[in-house]
Amino acid sequence: xxxxxxxxxxxxxxxxxxxxxxxxxxxxxxxxxxxxxxxxxxxxxxxxxxxxxxxxxxxxxxxxxxxxxxxxxxxxxxxxxxxxxxxxxxxxxxxxxxxxxxxxxxxxxxxxxxxxxxxxxxxxxxxxxxxxxxxxxxxxxxxxxxxxxxxxxxxxxxxxxxxxxxxxxxxxxxxxxxxxxxxxxxxxxxxxxxxxxxxxxxxxxxxxxxxxxxxxxxxxxxxxxxxxxxxxxxxxxxxxxxxxxxxxxxxxxxxxxxxxxxxx
Amino acid sequence: xxxxxxxxxxxxxxxxxxxxxxxxxxxxxxxxxxxxxxxxxxxxxxxxxxxxxxxxxxxxxxxxxxxxxxxxxxxxxxxxxxxxxxxxxxxxxxxxxxxxxxxxxxxxxxxxxxxxxxxxxxxxxxxxxxxxxxxxxxxxxxxxxxxxxxxxxxxxxxxxxxxxxxxxxxxxxxxxxxxxxxxxxxxxxxxxxxxxxxxxxxxxxxxxxxxxxxxxxxxxxxxxxxxxxxxxxxxxxxxxxxxxxxxxxxxxxxxxxxxxxxxxxxxxxxxxxxxxxxxxxxxxxxxxxxxxxxxxxxxxxxx
Numbered sequence: 001x002x003x004x005x006x007x008x009x010x011x012x013x014x015x016x017x018x019x020x021x022x023x024x025x026x027x028x029x030x031x032x033x034x035x036x037x038x039x040x041x042x043x044x045x046x047x048x049x050x051x052x053x054x055x056x057x058x059x060x061x062x063x064x065x066x067x068x069x070x071x072x073x074x075x076x077x078x079x080x081x082x083x084x085x086x087x088x089x090x091x092x093x094x095x096x097x098x099x100x101x102x103x104x105x106x107x108x109x110x111x112x113x114x115x116x117x118x119x120x121x122x123x124x125x126x127x128x129x130x131x132x133x134x135x136x137x138x139x140x141x142x143x144x145x146x147x148x149x150x151x152x153x154x155x156x157x158x159x160x161x162x163x164x165x166x167x168x169x170x171x172x173x174x175x176x177x178x179x180x181x182x183x184x185x186x187x188x189x190x191x192x193x194x195x196x197x198x199x200x201x202x203x204x205x206x207x208x209x210x211x212x213x214x215x216x217x218x219x220x221x222x223x224x225x226x227x228x229x230x231x232x233x234x235x236x237x238x239x240x241x242x243x244x245x246x247x248x249x250x251x252x253x254x255x256x257x258x259x260x261x262x263x264x
Numbered sequence: 265x266x267x268x269x270x271x272x273x274x275x276x277x278x279x280x281x282x283x284x285x286x287x288x289x290x291x292x293x294x295x296x297x298x299x300x301x302x303x304x305x306x307x308x309x310x311x312x313x314x315x316x317x318x319x320x321x322x323x324x325x326x327x328x329x330x331x332x333x334x335x336x337x338x339x340x341x342x343x344x345x346x347x348x349x350x351x352x353x354x355x356x357x358x359x360x361x362x363x364x365x366x367x368x369x370x371x372x373x374x375x376x377x378x379x380x381x382x383x384x385x386x387x388x389x390x391x392x393x394x395x396x397x398x399x400x401x402x403x404x405x406x407x408x409x410x411x412x413x414x415x416x417x418x419x420x421x422x423x424x425x426x427x428x429x430x431x432x433x434x435x436x437x438x439x440x441x442x443x444x445x446x447x448x449x450x451x452x453x454x455x456x457x458x459x460x461x462x463x464x465x466x467x468x469x470x471x472x473x474x475x476x477x478x479x480x481x482x483x484x485x486x487x488x489x490x491x492x493x494x495x496x497x498x499x500x501x502x503x504x505x506x507x508x509x510x511x512x513x514x515x516x517x518x519x520x521x522x523x524x525x526x527x528x529x530x531x532x533x534x535x536x537x538x539x540x541x542x543x544x545x546x547x548x549x550x551x552x553x554x555x556x557x558x559x560x561x562x563x564x565x566x567x
Contacts, residue, residue, distance in 0.1 A: 052455055078457035090452035092445045103445045104456040106438060123437060130438070170457050 003066045005030045005174055005206040006051065011060035011070075012230075013046050020046040022230040023060075028174075028223070030065075033200055034208045035221030035238070039250055043230040044210040045087060048176050051208075052084050053077040064174065079106075083167035084176035087210075089159050093152030097143055097162060100151050101134035104169035137165045156183060168203060175199070177209040181216050189213055193220045218242060226250070266409035271532035272525060277416040277485065279524020280423030284478035285501035286508070286516035287430060288351075288471030294447040294511040295467050297367065301374040302354055303475060304498015305381035308491065310347035310476025311396070311483050312389050317342040318397040336399045340422075340480050344473035351472025352465050360461065378494075385491035393490040396483030419481045426477055427517050430470070434513060443467055447511065496540070503547045509560025518558060522546075 004027040013020045021043040028034040036044050049055045051062055053074035062070040069077055083104075092100050138144040141161040146154060151162060160180065167175060180196070181189045193216055200207050211217050217224060217238065224241040226234040234244035241247055285307050292300045317339045323331055358377045362370045403414045434440035442463045445453040454460045482497070483489060504523045508515025523543055530542040550557065 054451060054455070073459075073461075074451075074454040075457050075459045078455055084455060086452065090449050092448040092452070094448055095441070095444055099441055099444075102438070103441050103453065103458065106442065106457050106459070127436065127438070166456060 002030065004028055005032070005065055006208065007063045008047070009061045011047070011050060011057045011062065013050055013055055013057045019230050021050070021227070024227060024230070024232055026225045026235060028206055028208055030206050031200060031204065032206055032223055033196060033221050035217045035224040036208060036210045036227070037217055037224060038227040042227045044227060045178060047227070048084065048178055048210060052082060052176060078170055081171065081173040082176065083170040083172035085163040085167055085178055085180065087178040087182065089163055091151040091159055091162060091166070093150065095151060096148055097138065097151050097154065098131065098134055098147040100162060101137055101166050101169050102130050104166050105130040105133065134169060137168055141165045157188065164199070172205065174206045174208065177207060179210055179212060181211055181213040189216055192216060196220050267532050269408070269410045271528040273410060273412055273416060275525035275528035276521060277419045277524070278528060279521035280420050281478045281482050281485070282501045282504045282523050283517045283520025284423050284426060284474045284481070285497065286504040286520045287427070287513060288475045289502050289505040290508070290510055290513060290516040291443070291467050291471045293505070295443055295464055296359070298359065298370050299374065299502070302377040302381060303471070304494030304501070305378050305385070306347050306351055306354070306472045307475040307479045307498060308385060308494035309350055309381065310343045310472070311479035311489050311493070312385065313346040313476065314339050314343035314480040314483055315394060315396055315489060318399050323397045323399060331399045339399055340477060343476040343480050347472040347476030348469040351468040355465055355468040382491055382494070389491055391491060393488050396487045396489055398484070398487065400484060415484050419485060422477065422481060426474060430474070430513065439463060439466060500543050503543055506557055507546060507550050509557025512557065512559045515557055515559035
């Protein structure tokens with residue numbers, strides 16, 4: 001069996017008396033598109049924060065292609081090849097679109113700040129290289145014409161795209177998307193599905209997404225994991241999870257009519 | 265008219281020293297949201313390092329006239345390097361353990377560090393004022409009734425040069441960009457692979473080095489050093505940073521120059537007794553009229 005791209009083993013994260021996630025385990029195969037779902041407050045974003053190093057879990061291990069990463073600082077995890085986007089967009093608003101992307105290029109830089117001060121030519125070359133790559137990414141997302149704008153002045157949809165472009169600047173092997181369809185209308189959500197598959201194929205990525213839009217999840221994910229109150233309640237193929245009674249109860253309360261679920 | 269020009273020249277030279285120190289306040293505030301009250305003491309320590317470096321380089325045995333420009337430059341660089349190390353140590357041992365603590369904790373710590381350094385300086389350098397070696401021979405130049413010394417020109421030139429270098433560093437290098445990213449959103453910057461602790465440490469190093477440069481220039485101009493000198497000058501530089509819009513690098517430079525000019529104009533036209541007072545009047549006015557500072561922007565608080 002191949003090493004999973006990402007493996008969470010019995011993870012728990014506790015805030016005071018609240019067990020935000022409590023014994024969650026799952027595996028994501030390389031190049032898989034994996035959906036993490038669950039009602040509000042189920043612990044999905046907490047799981048993302050544990051993977052990307054924002055939180056250190058109290059219990060359990062997280063491994064990335066076999067390498068243990070739980071408890072490492074976020075910048076190191078990012079440099080290893082785990083990039084993410086945010087539920088509430090977190091761009092560097094007072095910096096230009098191009099600069100936003102270039103910031104994420106640090107992991108590929110080979111010299112320190114002192115060299116940056118004294119070896120001006122090398123510094124200039126390196127800047128040139130970063131800018132070129134950042135431009136390429138912006139072109140892919142059709143943002144290159146906005147490169148000089150402040151990122152805060154971009155419309156919402158473009159900001160979401162910029163977040164993905166910035167994440168890709170890290171040269172990630174694993175991309176974590178936190179509610180990519182949030183705030184999108186159904187047509188935008190439709191094209192998002194294709195974009196996610198296209199991202200995986202083009203950049204050779206493993207993708208984990210947290211998402212509330214079930215249409216997107218059921219359509220694009222190859223494997224789905226559902227959590228509620230910090231615990232796993234179902235896991236497997238999208239259809240299997242969708243029809244799992246515990247999942248329905250978690251989302252809609254007990255005793256629902258089949259047709260209600262189909263519509264959502 | 266000549267009073268005006270004379271005070272303008274003097275004000276620009278004093279102001280550029282304030283500006284150099286203000287940059288440190290504003291850079292640290294920009295990255296950490298912390299007002300580093302120990303910054304004035306870093307300035308003072310930079311001054312003393314310069315003093316000892318000058319003697320070490322043979323100032324005493326040589327006459328002032330024969331202290332070479334090379335050695336003077338070396339004094340400046342040694343003071344900057346020494347202060348950079350002091351700044352990094354302060355960050356490492358006083359502020360880093362409090363990262364993520366409520367904002368008041370590092371602020372109180374900053375005041376504590378400031379007092380600590382003042383008293384260490386009294387112990388180490390004695391409380392008696394010392395005179396800074398005149399490592400540059402003073403020449404006077406006269407233009408239309410205005411006296412300019414080569415030292416004032418030197419002060420202004422070095423300050424502007426350092427500010428331009430900083431501007432270049434922050435705008436054009438990766439590390440500078442990382443500093444700005446941290447100032448906008450520290451957690452997101454970390455997640456984008458920015459080694460935040462290293463960049464913050466470097467921010468302290470650069471701010472402290474600039475303060476030390478200000479210290480040497482101050483020593484050349486005023487010649488008197490004492491362990492508590494960082495208090496008043498640090499406060500004035502802080503006000504300069506607030507005037508320009510704290511967190512804004514250009515604002516700190518402009519604020520410093522304006523405070524310097526305002527002080528010397530007050531001294532020239534009203535009375536030198538009010539020289540210090542005017543700075544605080546400016547602080548009160550700016551807080552009433554434009555609390556975000558001249559170049560500052562209002563940050564929207566999300567509810």
